[in-house]
Amino acid sequence: MSTCYKICMVSDFFYPNMGGVESHLFLLSQRLIQRGHKVIIITHAYGNRKGVRYLTNGLKVYYVPAMVVYSEATLPTVYGFFPLLRNILIRESIDIVHGHQAFSSLCHEAILHSKTMGLKACFTDHSLFGFADASSILTNKLLKFTLSDVDHIICVSHTSKENTVLRAALSPRNVSVIPNAVVASQFLPDPSASDPSWTTIVVISRLVYRKGVDLLVAVIPRICAMHKNVRFIIGGDGPKRIDLEQMREKHLLQDRVELLGPIKHSEVRSILIQGNIFLNTSLTEAFCIAIVEAACAGLYVVSTKVGGVPEVLPSHMINYAMPEEDDLIMAISNALHLIRYGKVDPSKFNGELKDMYSWSNVAERTEKATSPLIERLRRYYGCGLYAGKIFCMVMTLDYLFWLFLEMVFPRWSIEPAPTFPSKRYQLQTDSDCLDQIR
Structure with a gap:
């Protein structure tokens, strides 16, 4: 140059x-x-x-x-x-x-x-x-x-x-x-950071309609009823946050759904490494950098199959679902099965993505x-x-x-x-x- x-x-x-x-x-x-x-x-x-x-x-x-x-x-x-x-x-x-x-x-x-x-x-x-x-x-x-x-x-x-x-x-x-x-070195996995008594699903997103928060509100109570050792950590803020708070109150899920509110980019890794699965429920996405960061941090990804999302990650790192409640429930349940029985090793994802996505x-x-x-x-x-x-x-x-x-x-x-x-x-x-x- x-x-x-x-x-x-x-x-x-x-x-x-x-x-x-x-x-x-x-x-x-x-x-x-x-x-x-x-x-x-x-x-x-x-x-x-x-x-x-x-x-x-x-x-x-x-x-x-x-x-x-x-x-x-x-x-x-x-x-x-x-x-x-x-x-x-x-x-x-x-x-x-x-x-x-x-x-x-x-x-x-x-x-x-x-x-x-x-x-x-x-x-x-x-x-x-x-x-x-x-x-x-x-x-x-x-x-x-x-x-x-x-x-x-x-x-x-x-x-x-x-x-x-x-x-x-x-x-x-x-x-x-x-x-x-993505800066892969900023999202190094840390298996010791997650709570072994729970399977944790992390969501980090702006809480707006386009990000599929309505889907998230519908999915969380059903997943919690089906899987007793699953909890959710949700980071982000927006007009749809009130819907999540109402859902949590209605279904008495205060001990299983944690709403963090707005977070800084420097805090994203510390939240991601607490989880086992990253959930993206967007209704439209051109790319979705959040799923790349999550995979780098050692999380298996479940995402709606919309926009440019299918182009982002290799198939062994992600499980897709149509932007529909039942299909999303099935995709999350399959991901939980893979994690529980050790059929995927997300800790290796960081090394694979390091060279794929370089600034x-x-x-x-x-x-x-x-x-x-x-x-x-x-x-x-x-x-x-x-x-x-x-x-x-x-x-x-x-x-x-x-x-x-x-x-x-x-x-x-x-x-x-x-x-x-x-x-x-x-x-x-x-x-x-x-x-x-x-």
């Missing part, structure tokens, strides 16, 4: 919020920095966390002022973010803007404005969407607009690629599949994945009979706004930011990186 790029990652979703996108952004940025690139992240302010913060290896994070409307997603402004974004991109001498997640308004606006400024742009999709409901139709049309003029698209699974290609009417040749990864590999492939005005207009015009004309007007106004900013706030008036000497302070392992997040 001879060329060193200056890369700007943009998403509404980043630390201190916790989730797969947030971890992906941080760990990918760390690996790109270790490969010699300069990386900054732009996200919205989280409470008192605003302004500029430095994380491990000099990773600079801009927490910009923006109004959050729902689930940490910001209010779309179209042009309101442009002056601040332009200032940051020029100040940091950015070459490539990399947006993450279709729900992120900052991501879409950054891609639009960066292309107006003549920069390279790419996009990573982390989710699956439908085609019929109003929310999906609007999101897909927005995605078509954004991706009409992007240099490359990355998806985290082949199922996610197929979904994104259909939603945004893309050429499959412009879309790459680069899976998420070094993800960073290298992302590095490789990374137009004139008339050509941009042509691309946007093809987005639809009416939408195409609207998109052309939006882009033209964006171009004129950029020319106005160039005249009123010329580039020479923006002070360049010094480059952090990453190599001098660089940590050697991903373990060190994660230890320094907070």
Whole structure:
């Protein structure tokens, strides 16, 4: 690798919020920095966390002022973010803007404005969407607009690629599949941590409808009635937590169902190693990094067979079920039988997954994945009979706004930011990186 790029990652979703996108952004940025690139992240302010913060290896994070409307997603402004974004991109001498997640308004606006400024742009999709409901139709049309003029698209699974290609009417040749990864050394198994008198099923998830919490509420009482030595540890928070609490009270399962509430990423391993089985009841998933982390920690996985989940783990590490109550009960019972009679050895999973999911590999492939005005207009015009004309007007106004900013706030008036000497302070392992997040 001879060329060193200056890369700007943009998403509404980043630390201190916790989730797969947030971890992906941080760990990918760390690996790109270790490969010699300069990386900054732009996200919205989280409470008192605003302004500029430095994380491990000099990773600079801009927490910009923006109004959050729902689930940490910001209010779309179209042009309101442009002056601040332009200032940051020029100040940091950015070459490539990399947006993450279709729900992120900052991501879409950054891609639009960066292309107006003549920069390279790419996009990573982390989710699956439908085609019929109003929310999906609007999101897909927005995605078509954004991706009409992007240099490359990355998806985290082949199922996610197929979904994104259909939603945004893309050429499959412009879309790459680069899976998420895991720091295997952070999830070393510890058989002595589990209670031998119980078979423990662990669930770590956001407690929302999409994660299949309704299925979980239905399954837990039946499993507890069928298997007297089974208990559940559930980590995570969300609007569906009240349903789990009511279920626990109704069936008098306080001694067998432990609700931990919100947990930090640094606490995930200590929870996982207490278990024997990891349960994922999601109704839709593009990848599901949680099941990889669980398998690395020495847990056998039971998961609904949805989205990109069947692509993630080898068959001997996981038992699939349809997202239906009876099928899930059967899959969990089969997993309990395998664990009790020693027919699987999850303690060996970590060594197998260590080389399968490496952030070094993800960073290298992302590095490789990374137009004139008339050509941009042509691309946007093809987005639809009416939408195409609207998109052309939006882009033209964006171009004129950029020319106005160039005249009123010329580039020479923006002070360049010094480059952090990453190599001098660089940590050697991903373990060190994660230890320094907070």
